[in-house]
Amino acid sequence: MKTLVSQAVSRLARWGTKWSLWPPHLVTACCGVEVGHLFGSAYDAERFGMLPMGSLRQSNILIIEGTITLKMAKFVKYIYEQMPEPKYVVAMGACAIKGGVFYGSYHMVPAAKVLPVHAYVSGCPPTPEAVLKAVTKVQEQIAHAEN
Amino acid sequence: MQKTEWPFNLEVGRTFFVQSEEELRGGGRGLTLVVGPQHPGSGHMRLFVVVDGDIIVDVVPDPGFVHRGVEKLAENRPYWTLIPLVEKASIMDSMNITYPLILALEKALGLEPPPRAKYLRVLMAELSRVRTHLYDLALLGVFLGHTTAFMWGFALMDMYAEVFAKIAGARTTIAYPVPGGVRRDVKPDHVEAVKRLLEVTRRKLKDFKTLFLDNPVTKARLEGVGIVDAKKTAELGVVGPFARASGIDYDVRKVHPYDAYGDVDFEVVVEKDGDAWARTLVRWREMYESMSIVEQVLKALPEGDVIDQALLFKNPEYRREGVGGVLGVYTYIYPEPGEYLAVAEATRGATLVHLWATGLQRVHRMRFVTPSWRNLRAMVEAMKGGRLADMPAVYMSFGYFPPEADR
Numbered sequence: 099m100k101t102l103v104s105q106a107v108s109r110l111a112r113w114g115t116k117w118s119l120w121p122p123h124l125v126t127a128c129c130g131v132e133v134g135h136l137f138g139s140a141y142d143a144e145r146f147g148m149l150p151m152g153s154l155r156q157s158n159i160l161i162i163e164g165t166i167t168l169k170m171a172k173f174v175k176y177i178y179e180q181m182p183e184p185k186y187v188v189a190m191g192a193c194a195i196k197g198g199v200f201y202g203s204y205h206m207v208p209a210a211k212v213l214p215v216h217a218y219v220s221g222c223p224p225t226p227e228a229v230l231k232a233v234t235k236v237q238e239q240i241a242h243a244e245n
Numbered sequence: 246m247q248k249t250e251w252p253f254n255l256e257v258g259r260t261f262f263v264q265s266e267e268e269l270r271g272g273g274r275g276l277t278l279v280v281g282p283q284h285p286g287s288g289h290m291r292l293f294v295v296v297d298g299d300i301i302v303d304v305v306p307d308p309g310f311v312h313r314g315v316e317k318l319a320e321n322r323p324y325w326t327l328i329p330l331v332e333k334a335s336i337m338d339s340m341n342i343t344y345p346l347i348l349a350l351e352k353a354l355g356l357e358p359p360p361r362a363k364y365l366r367v368l369m370a371e372l373s374r375v376r377t378h379l380y381d382l383a384l385l386g387v388f389l390g391h392t393t394a395f396m397w398g399f400a401l402m403d404m405y406a407e408v409f410a411k412i413a414g415a416r417t418t419i420a421y422p423v424p425g426g427v428r429r430d431v432k433p434d435h436v437e438a439v440k441r442l443l444e445v446t447r448r449k450l451k452d453f454k455t456l457f458l459d460n461p462v463t464k465a466r467l468e469g470v471g472i473v474d475a476k477k478t479a480e481l482g483v484v485g486p487f488a489r490a491s492g493i494d495y496d497v498r499k500v501h502p503y504d505a506y507g508d509v510d511f512e513v514v515v516e517k518d519g520d521a522w523a524r525t526l527v528r529w530r531e532m533y534e535s536m537s538i539v540e541q542v543l544k545a546l547p548e549g550d551v552i553d554q555a556l557l558f559k560n561p562e563y564r565r566e567g568v569g570g571v572l573g574v575y576t577y578i579y580p581e582p583g584e585y586l587a588v589a590e591a592t593r594g595a596t597l598v599h600l601w602a603t604g605l606q607r608v609h610r611m612r613f614v615t616p617s618w619r620n621l622r623a624m625v626e627a628m629k630g631g632r633l634a635d636m637p638a639v640y641m642s643f644g645y646f647p648p649e650a651d652r
Contacts, residue, residue, distance in 0.1 A: 124283045127311050128336045128648040131380070131417055135406065138399030154283060170289065170310045173282050193313075199330050202321075203314040223336060223417055 115158065115184060116240045117147035119233065122154035124177055127164030129191040129223045141226040146233055159186045159236065162209045164223065165193040165200060171212045178213050186236050189215045190229060192222040280636070282310050290647050292625075292636075299633045304625045308618075312651040319611040324350055324602075325575040327611065328420050331598075334615055335649040336417045337402070338377040340369040341591035342615070342649070345598035347422045348503055348587035353580035353602050356425035356555060360547040363504040365427045368542045369412070369419065371535040372439070375446065376405040377592035378528045378535075381644040385525065386457060388637040389466050394457040401449055408442050411435055423572065425553035436543060443536050450532070458529065467522040471627035471639035474519055483623040484616045485594025486527045487643055491519035497590035509541045521627075521635075521642035528644070579606060593617055593644050617650035 125133070136143045137150055151157045154177050166174055178185065189209035192198030195218055200206055209215055216239060217232040281291040291307035315334065319327050331346050332339035344366070351357070358366070383398020406416040412435050413419035413428065421427055457463055473483070478491040488495060496513040498506045514530040516523035550557065559574045580602040588597050594616030601609040624643040628636055 122283060125289045127289075127313075128333055131337050134380070134383070134395075134399055135403055138403060139396045140400060140403040152284075165311060165313055167310060167312060169312070170282065173310075177283050199333060200313045200315075200318060203318055205312050205314050222333075225416060 112240055112243060116237045118149075119147055119159040119186065119236065120149050120151045120157040121159045121161045122157040122177060122181070123150055123152055124154070124160065124174070125163050126166055126170050126174065127191070127193060129164035129193075132223045132226055132229070133161060133163050133190070136226040136229050141230065143226075143230060143233070146230065146237070148233060154181050157181055158184060159188065159233075160213070161229070162187065162189045162194045162213070162215075164191040165198075166207050166209055166212055167205045168207055169205070171207050174212055184240075186216045186240070187213045188217045188219065188229070188232050188236060189213075190219045190224055190232075192220060194218070195220065198222050278633075281307075290645075290650075294628075294633070294636065296633055301628050301631055301633055301636065304628045306621060306625050308621065308647065309651050311648045313648075315652045316611055316613055319608060319613075321607065323575075323606045324353075324580060324608055325423070325572060327608070328423065329418065331613065332418055332420055333648065334613070334652055335377070335591065335593075335617075335646055337380050338373050338592045338649075339418050340366070340373040340421055341377075341589065342596055343420070343422060344370060344503070344589035344591070345587040345596050346600075346611075346613075347424055348589060349585040349598045349600045350424040350580070352585045352587065353583070353600060354424050354578055355581065356553045358426045358504070358553055359550050360505075361430075361549045362422075362426040362551045362553075364542050364546050365431060365551060366422050367505040367509065368431075368439070368539055368546075369409075369421050369427075371538045371542070372405060372408070372442075373419075374535045374592045375532045375539075376402055376409075377644075378532050379405070381528060381593075381641070382457070382525070385638075385641040388641040389463060391457065391460070391463060394453075394463075397449070397453045397456060401446060401453070404442055404445065408435075408438050411438055423552075424575070425556045426551045430551045431546075436546075439539065439543065443539060446532075446536065454529075458525070464522065466635075466638050467525055467642065468520060470521045470635045471631060471642060472518070472520045473623050473627045477626065478519065478623060481623045481626060482619050483594070484619050485590070485592070486514070486531060487524055487594065487620050487623065489514060490516045490523040490527045492517045497588050497595045501588065503587075503589060505542065508545065509538050511538050521638050524642045524644075576606075579604060580608070591616055593646065593649065594619065613652055615649045615652060617644070617646050618652075620645065621650055 194209040196208055217235045219228050219232045221228055276296050278294045280294055282289045289310045293305040294301055295303040328343050332343045335342040379398045379402045383395045386394025409419050410416045412431055413421045473491055475492045478488050478493055494513055494515050499513050511534050514527050516527050556574050582602055582604040585600045588595050597614040599612035603609045620643050624645055628639050
């Protein structure tokens, strides 16, 4: 009986998380332009339950918008650690994957060296559709998670 | 109040920018607030704001969160790969921000674009100017808490993104110009798309104005806020629409016309007040000027090739409308040794590229001066003496775009 109840609660929680992925307003680089389009009226990420939040205490998905510089990496980590569980990370753009056109720059670090990344989006910059696709991947991960 | 004359009354040994957090010592009357790098607005920079009550006494900016070393990376790669590197500084304004690099490279390589290519460059430059102004206005809306302006601005911008994708193949980073011409020719349906785009923009901007600029709240938030007078603007080296908002009649397109800007007729938009409202109005009126330039360009678009003949003849099997056929030619032409300087008017102001070529295909050094960097000091000065609640309005009225400033 206890297991059944906990399973039901977990399923409900996962369903709720899946449709309320709120990113904090952290813009790390120029991919923020396409993220702007993502929340604009043409692509409307709110269909998928995404709503940009001013406060990181009320958010659970972090979109790494492109480059993370060494200076920014510290703050990205601070912000990630301040976000409540469960939390997910989408690394957006070629810069966040391996460096893109800035590969070999002295002031850059790939996203995976700073945070655990749940989904990558390729492109420079990725189109809003590609980001939405990554978000649906994260939603699948949430839905099929073990409790 | 502290003295706010340049070079800013800081202690000996302290730089204008914050080197480390330990520099910020307490003990004064003011309270130091740290704004950013994560804040509800857009842009990733940190401002150390010293407030006395809610009056801003001092602002020390801490840029560099998006410093990616464009200038250093440029030393290690062949000149034709600099275009995508440089345009990442300001991706929705990529045509304008790569313009000075292209002009400098053309001087170095001795290429001259054909008339059609010149007109097409101006066409894309002005479309991207409208787009960037819309972006800045939309974000100004976010900073003022006016989400409708964000939605309208981005809805209009999205149409520009689609037209860019049609003409150049990418939504934002178009890398459209190449030394000696442009990468793709426009087709008749592209011209139709641009015409429709202008028509829709003109129609929608009327509603946008009613919603955003004519809104009494917007005017109350922006009017008389963050005033920088003409003298100070000149002293601090402000460029672009932000200098023109203070009554400085300077536009590189008019002063040193490059490409087809000498052939088109346009007015340099100037406002006198120098406050956030004037800076918004200048950009608003510039959008109409840009649209009129695009219309003139479409009317006078010459026929012919879009790549310099000197390049085409180097490759007998060129494809006229492809990228690969012509770009391959760059691998066997070399820039003349020397220093080359070019200035172009990007959306947020004059952009400068200084190339040192040594006869190799890799430039020795590229100096890249971007407008946001030059407007930063004026932005900080405009915030001082104002109220803390006005800070977001002043911030975005300068259209500050950190990747552009930090390079």
